[in-house]
Amino acid sequence: MNDRPVPTRRRFLALGLGAAAAAWGGALAASRDDDPCLVARPEARLAPPGEPGSPLRVEGLVLAPDGTTPAAGVVVYAYQTDATGVYAPPGRPPRLKGWMRTDSDGRFAYDTIRPAPYPGGRNPAHVHHQLWGAGWPAQWGNDLLFDDDPLVPESERRRSASLGPFAFVRAVEEHPLHGALVKLRLRLRTAGDRFEDGTRHGVDACRHGRGGR
Numbered sequence: 002m003n004d005r006p007v008p009t010r011r012r013f014l015a016l017g018l019g020a021a022a023a024a025w026g027g028a029l030a031a032s033r034d035d036d037p038c039l040v041a042r043p044e045a046r047l048a049p050p051g052e053p054g055s056p057l058r059v060e061g062l063v064l065a066p067d068g069t070t071p072a073a074g075v076v077v078y079a080y081q082t083d084a085t086g087v088y089a090p091p092g093r094p095p096r097l098k099g100w101m102r103t104d105s106d107g108r109f110a111y112d113t114i115r116p117a118p119y120p121g122g123r124n125p126a127h128v129h130h131q132l133w134g135a136g137w138p139a140q141w142g143n144d145l146l147f148d149d150d151p152l153v154p155e156s157e158r159r160r161s162a163s164l165g166p167f168a169f170v171r172a173v174e175e176h177p178l179h180g181a182l183v184k185l186r187l188r189l190r191t192a193g194d195r196f197e198d199g200t201r202h203g204v205d206a207c208r209h210g211r212g213g214r
């Protein structure tokens with residue numbers, strides 16, 4: 002299925018965070034009041050105001066596996082590097098992250114800054130997405146890559162293009178209000194994924210509100 006994650010590459014990118022962050026997810030949800038899934042709205046801010054970097058807004062749509070039915074009430078967890086390509090100090094969860102819950106039309110949006118590639122690496126800049134809840138098992142959504150990023154390999158561009166409306170190498174539009182705007186469609190799969198150590202910080206933080214599953 003052409004919208005499935007690519008385990009090898011995704012795992013490599015995701016684990017750039019480092020397994021040392023694994024223990025942190027559980028510590029984030031000390032009480033229901035702290036549970037980000039219980040308070041998740043269709044929009045979130047990944048980067049705090051004043052975060053260095055180029056402003057970016059991502060407007061997304063989550064669809065069921067049929068590719069046409071909007072998926073309401075789904076938790077979308079997004080995380081990324083900062084403008085220096087760093088997730089967080091060693092042993093910490095990603096600093097720039099956010100939880101959203103799709104609206105009745107399956108829509109979500111987040112405001113952030115453009116991520117940078119890992120320092121010294123050759124991986125393209127990217128934003129990770131994980132999805133769960135509203136009856137759907139926890140799973141990776143496609144990473145967002147940027148079509149003006151010279152580090153995006155041709156193989157990824159071709160794979161993205163083959164996905165049609167679910168292409169993940171996305172155009173960056175200039176926007177008078179948001180600086181830059183990217184639109185993205187994520188397609189759910191029936192089968193879930195097992196999140197490896199170091200990539201569970203999103204679900205682990207939602208100890209009380211994992212979306213009804």
Ligand SMILES: [Fe+2]
Pocket residue numbers: 014015016017018127129
């Ligand atoms: Fe990554």
